[in-house]
Amino acid sequence: DIVMTQSPDSLAVSLGERATINCKSSQSVLYSSNNKNYFSWYQQKAGQPPKLLLYWASIRESGVPDRFSGSGSGTDFTLTISSLQAEDVAVYYCQQYFSTPVTFGQGTRLEIK
Amino acid sequence: QVQLVQSGSELKKPGASVKVSCKASGYTFTTYAINWVRQAPGQGLEWMGWISTNTGNPTYAQGFTGRFVFSLDTSVSTAYLQISSLKAEDTAVYYCARDTPITIFGVVIHDTFDMWGQGTMVTVSS
Numbered sequence: 001d002i003v004m005t006q007s008p009d010s011l012a013v014s015l016g017e018r019a020t021i022n023c024k025s026s027q028s029v030l031y032s033s034n035n036k037n038y039f040s041w042y043q044q045k046a047g048q049p050p051k052l053l054l055y056w057a058s059i060r061e062s063g064v065p066d067r068f069s070g071s072g073s074g075t076d077f078t079l080t081i082s083s084l085q086a087e088d089v090a091v092y093y094c095q096q097y098f099s100t101p102v103t104f105g106q107g108t109r110l111e112i113k
Numbered sequence: 114q115v116q117l118v119q120s121g122s123e124l125k126k127p128g129a130s131v132k133v134s135c136k137a138s139g140y141t142f143t144t145y146a147i148n149w150v151r152q153a154p155g156q157g158l159e160w161m162g163w164i165s166t167n168t169g170n171p172t173y174a175q176g177f178t179g180r181f182v183f184s185l186d187t188s189v190s191t192a193y194l195q196i197s198s199l200k201a202e203d204t205a206v207y208y209c210a211r212d213t214p215i216t217i218f219g220v221v222i223h224d225t226f227d228m229w230g231q232g233t234m235v236t237v238s239s
Contacts, residue, residue, distance in 0.1 A: 031222075040225045042158075049208055049232050050158065055225035093158055097212070097223035101174045102148070104158040 002027050002096050006105035012113040019081040021108045023094035028074045038098035041079045045090045115139035117230035124236045130197040133233045135209035142190035143167050145211035149194050153205045199237045206232040
């Protein structure tokens with residue numbers, strides 16, 4: 001199984017500042033034949049289901065604000081929120097769908113400092 | 114409106130069974146597979162497996178064989194998760210989520226989960 005490890009486990013950032021969350025996979029999730037990383041980021045607010053933010057590591061889902069961006073390839077990925085807003089308080093999860101079982105990171109809790 | 118709507122919360126005694134539904138609307142049900150994801154209280158997301166809405170073939174992740182059954186009723190665009198012989202540790206929120214897996218040389222490769230149901234809380238307590 002591919003193990004997804006996020007860092008940090010929790011993060012407190014001031015409003016308007018940058019937030020960065022990392023995710024490392026135990027094996028590459030890059031499919032060489034199409035050069036796509038089978039990797040997503042989700043946001044889960046309290047009492048709500050996860051919401052897709054980014055897929056193929058860096059493609060923003062429709063309707064997601066452009067302050068959210070994703071980068072990385074292979075085994076190391078980063079979610080960046082360029083200017084933190086109050087509504088961004090949530091737990092963020094990374095996910096690989098390169099191989100089964102589909103696996104998620106343990107989550108990173110993002111709070112306002 | 115494209116959505117997955119799940120059935121309501123359940124309170125069950127140990128040893129009982131529960132059936133959770135996930136009704137799709139706003140899109141052609143058979144164009145997306147349905148995945149099931151468990152989230153224990155205060156914990157992360159755990160993929161339980163998936164069911165092909167074309168063939169009805171279920172695939173279970175390790176740890177979700179035996180007591181867990183995925184099924185469909187395509188006439189009403191609904192997927193089901195049934196859990197039997199419930200235990201306290203089955204207490205969790207269960208989500209359905211859709212994706213479009215493909216098969217390459219016999220290997221299933223999943224896609225991102227672009228839509229999730231609202232979740233169903235199943236509580237197992239005596």
